[in-house]
Amino acid sequence: xxxxxxxxxxxxxxxxxxxxxxxxxxxxxxxxxxxxxxxxxxxxxxxxxxxxxxxxxxxxxxxxxxxxxxxxxxxxxxxxxxxxxxxxxxxxxxxxxxxxxxxxxxxxxxxxxxxxxxxxxxxxxxxxxxxxxxxxxxxxxxxxxxxxxxxxxxxx
Numbered sequence: 180x181x182x183x184x185x186x187x188x189x190x191x192x193x194x195x196x197x198x199x200x201x202x203x204x205x206x207x208x209x210x211x212x213x214x215x216x217x218x219x220x221x222x223x224x225x226x227x228x229x230x231x232x233x234x235x236x237x238x239x240x241x242x243x244x245x246x247x248x249x250x251x252x253x254x255x256x257x258x259x260x261x262x263x264x265x266x267x268x269x270x271x272x273x274x275x276x277x278x279x280x281x282x283x284x285x286x287x288x289x290x291x292x293x294x295x296x297x298x299x300x301x302x303x304x305x306x307x308x309x310x311x312x313x314x315x316x317x318x319x320x321x322x323x324x325x326x327x328x329x330x331x332x333x334x335x
Contacts, residue, residue: 191232191260191298198296207314208292212307218274219302220289221267224252232262232297239263248283260298 190198201207226233226249228242236254243249252265267286271277276286285291290307294300301307 190296191262193260193298194296197298201311204311205313205317206311208295209310209312210290210292210307211310212305215304215306216274217302217304217306218270219304221270221276221286223255223258223302224265224267225258225262225297225299226252226265226285227297234261234263236263239265258299262297 226239226242228238229245230238233239233242234257239249239252239254251268253268255264255266258264267276269276269278269282276282290301290305290309292309295309301309
């Protein structure tokens with residue numbers, strides 16, 4: 180039950196549906212591609228606080244008190260789920276971070292698989308892709324089962 184409560188506070192409704200669908204289908208997420216330096220990921224950012232995805236300026240101020248480095252973000256509006264959207268003030272006109280060496284871990288780790296579960300997706304023009312795939316271990320298990328079946332029943 181605690182796991183479900185955590186999922187509900189972390190994932191959007193659509194993200195929870197995506198999570199459950201993956202579980203039922205036996206799939207996992209795979210991030211592929213490379214950065215195209217378009218800067219779109221820095222223009223529409225959703226941020227997470229201690230109680231889930233940020234929905235109000237007051238929630239954002241609480242995050243900034245805990246993490247002053249988040250002052251670089253400015254609120255630009257809300258997405259269709261009611262989550263605040265931010266833009267990073269460190270984004271240069273060339274689409275690159277002006278202090279690339281000191282960018283935040285959330286920037287270094289973009290796109291994180293959790294983006295899929297907050298109901299989001301990679302922005303247009305982004306070179307990354309998040310796909311639902313069957314895990315390698317599943318293919319391997321099928322292959323082992325097939326070999327075992329052939330060993331026990333060699334004439335079939």
